[in-house]
Amino acid sequence: MENVHWIRQSKEAPPERSSMAAFGSVAVVPFQHKKLSSVNYSCRYFYANGWKKKKKLRFQRKRWIVSSTCPPEETSPISVSFTSAPVPHLSHFLTDLDTFPHPFLLQDATSYRPLNLNFISEQDGVINKVVWNKQEPQNLVVYPRAGPRERIVFDPKSVKAAIVTCGGLCPGLNTVIRELTECLRYQYGVVDIFGVLQGYRGFYSKEWIRLDPERVDAIHKLGGTILGSSRGGFDLNKIVDAIVQRGIHQVYVIGGDGTIRGAAQLSEECRRRKLRVTVASIPKTIDNDIPIIDKSFGFDTAVQEASKAIDAAHTEVSCFPNGIGIVKLMGRNSGFIALYASLSSREVDCCLIPEVPFVIHGRGGLMEYVAKCLSERGKMVLVVAEGAGQEYVGNDPSVEQLDASGNKKLGDIGHFLYEEIESTWKKQGMEVSMKYIDPTYMIRAVASNASDNIYCTLLAHSAVHGAFAGYTGFTVGPIHGRHAYIPMTEIVTAQKQVDLRDRMWSRLVNSTGQPDFSPRNIPKGFQGPCNIYSSPQSSQESIL
Ligand SMILES: Nc1ncnc2c1ncn2[C@@H]1O[C@H](COP(=O)(O)OP(=O)(O)OP(=O)(O)O)[C@@H](O)[C@H]1O
Ligand SMILES: O=P(O)(O)OC[C@H]1O[C@](O)(CO)[C@@H](O)[C@@H]1O
Numbered sequence: 001m002e003n004v005h006w007i008r009q010s011k012e013a014p015p016e017r018s019s020m021a022a023f024g025s026v027a028v029v030p031f032q033h034k035k036l037s038s039v040n041y042s043c044r045y046f047y048a049n050g051w052k053k054k055k056k057l058r059f060q061r062k063r064w065i066v067s068s069t070c071p072p073e074e075t076s077p078i079s080v081s082f083t084s085a086p087v088p089h090l091s092h093f094l095t096d097l098d099t100f101p102h103p104f105l106l107q108d109a110t111s112y113r114p115l116n117l118n119f120i121s122e123q124d125g126v127i128n129k130v131v132w133n134k135q136e137p138q139n140l141v142v143y144p145r146a147g148p149r150e151r152i153v154f155d156p157k158s159v160k161a162a163i164v165t166c167g168g169l170c171p172g173l174n175t176v177i178r179e180l181t182e183c184l185r186y187q188y189g190v191v192d193i194f195g196v197l198q199g200y201r202g203f204y205s206k207e208w209i210r211l212d213p214e215r216v217d218a219i220h221k222l223g224g225t226i227l228g229s230s231r232g233g234f235d236l237n238k239i240v241d242a243i244v245q246r247g248i249h250q251v252y253v254i255g256g257d258g259t260i261r262g263a264a265q266l267s268e269e270c271r272r273r274k275l276r277v278t279v280a281s282i283p284k285t286i287d288n289d290i291p292i293i294d295k296s297f298g299f300d301t302a303v304q305e306a307s308k309a310i311d312a313a314h315t316e317v318s319c320f321p322n323g324i325g326i327v328k329l330m331g332r333n334s335g336f337i338a339l340y341a342s343l344s345s346r347e348v349d350c351c352l353i354p355e356v357p358f359v360i361h362g363r364g365g366l367m368e369y370v371a372k373c374l375s376e377r378g379k380m381v382l383v384v385a386e387g388a389g390q391e392y393v394g395n396d397p398s399v400e401q402l403d404a405s406g407n408k409k410l411g412d413i414g415h416f417l418y419e420e421i422e423s424t425w426k427k428q429g430m431e432v433s434m435k436y437i438d439p440t441y442m443i444r445a446v447a448s449n450a451s452d453n454i455y456c457t458l459l460a461h462s463a464v465h466g467a468f469a470g471y472t473g474f475t476v477g478p479i480h481g482r483h484a485y486i487p488m489t490e491i492v493t494a495q496k497q498v499d500l501r502d503r504m505w506s507r508l509v510n511s512t513g514q515p516d517f518s519p520r521n522i523p524k525g526f527q528g529p530c531n532i533y534s535s536p537q538s539s540q541e542s543i544l
């Protein structure tokens with residue numbers, strides 16, 4: 001006999017493509033029936049199979065299966081609620097919003113047409129969670145599913161679109177520019193597509209360029225951005241004035257967290273001025289620190305390039321006595337690049353990231369582990385994210401240094417560790433062969449790899465469909481693999497960091513074999529960046 005969870009729903013059958021958001025709070029109640037053993041169910045939401053097999057499973061009609069199995073002893077109802085993500089839409093502030101048929105539907109359409117015309121309904125959603133504990137109440141958020149709509153809010157022939165890239169470089173920027181242009185032209189027939197040069201400041205201080213499929217045809221093979229980029233220069237009123245002056249309807253902003261903060265303000269200002277203008281953002285950053293979405297484009301390519309630096313370090317340290325290789329990788333506040341590149345290489349002995357504080361000297365500290373690696377393997381590869389250990393190298397907080405966008409400038413933890421390790425061993429009269437590799441921009445100033453190229457294509461197309469659907473102030477990205485529209489305001493509230501309770505971090509620690517260097521794990525009296533050699537005697541001290 002099978003145990004099945006049912007969501008006891010209203011007596012009326014839900015409409016064919018209704019979104020989860022429409023259901024509000026529901027209770028999940030265990031339900032058992034012998035005949036269910038023949039049903040082929042899955043853990044995802046779907047109509048009960050009985051919906052189609054009326055005769056055999058009549059009793060299942062008008063109900064939903066939420067899970068195929070549950071322990072028999074579990075009887076208390078589980079509360080599940082759904083909230084629709086508040087993605088801003090032009091209809092929220094424009095009352096006279098005309099709609100038009102999607103060009104795919106027009107008989108004379110010369111544009112690309114999907115074979116089966118599978119439009120996305122406004123009722124289709126993507127849920128923020130696919131893994132849950134059956135005993136915990138669930139508050140799920142439903143985001144509008146990305147994709148082309150049957151009715152659109154702009155007449156494509158009259159649309160003017162502008163594209164801008166801001167912030168640091170990232171593999172795939174050119175692919176996104178290319179695919180925005182291609183989708184606008186070939187799927188919607190938009191002719192007036194402009195490229196804004198040199199980031200936000202280019203809206204009001206530079207000539208714009210025209211983009212068309214011919215111009216962007218081969219740019220996905222190039223690193224960087226054909227539009228150029230910059231930090232700083234965000235002037236809200238000047239930018240919106242330029243948008244109005246040039247009669248732009250759709251603004252596509254490609255950038256990281258700072259860029260999206262700016263884009264959210266642009267969208268809000270357009271709403272305040274009641275402009276028929278949508279602002280869409282395509283999240284970019286090699287750091288992968290954008291929340292909600294699965295990952296940001298360019299991250300995969302950056303990890304691939306970073307792995308090459310680790311390989312080089314490993315080759316070097318393998319050929320010299322007591323070789324110690326330090327590889328410093330980008331990652332300002334999040335250590336994803338260091339973590340994934342280390343995990344992929346499998347030759348890293350220690351990976352330091354901003355999320356994990358570490359003690360250098362003393363029992364249980366980094367130096368003790370370096371000694372262990374040298375004595376056991378005669379070599380060591382250490383990967384450090386640039387934002388790690390800033391307490392050792394951070395600039396004087398009273399004179400905090402910021403870049404043009406307001407980002408804190410980081411101290412150089414790579415060189416600091418190099419010197420600290422080298423001098424420690426020199427003091428001991430031991431020969432070590434230090435190798436330092438900092439690939440810096442080499443991991444991001446490259447063209448995107450194959451997987452990022454495809455990812456960028458989907459992001460760009462989704463953004464165009466979202467703008468034509470009338471969404472604004474939205475970011476696009478995959479949530480558990482399905483592309484969705486997410487309010488920019490949600491994206492900028494938090495920065496994604498490596499979750500130390502996640503199994504990915506455990507995998508890394510298992511792979512490197514590194515101990516927990518965090519201060520809480522070090523015995524009292526040995527904490528902080530103090531020197532072990534002036535501390536009370538320990539067995540390790542004598543080895544060092
Ligand atoms: N809070 C903000 N409000 C408005 N504009 C901002 C804000 N923060 C940053 N910007 C603008 O966004 C642009 C890019 O910001 P920033 O240099 O921080 O890069 P980013 O988009 O975060 O990308 P990355 O950090 O990945 O390089 C700059 O022109 C900057 O002026
Ligand atoms: O030197 P720039 O251009 O300011 O960029 C450096 C920063 O940009 C990033 O690559 C994010 O895009 C960070 O990892 C790094 O700290």
Ligand SMILES: [Mg+2]
Binds near residue numbers: 167256257258
């Ligand atoms: Mg940023």
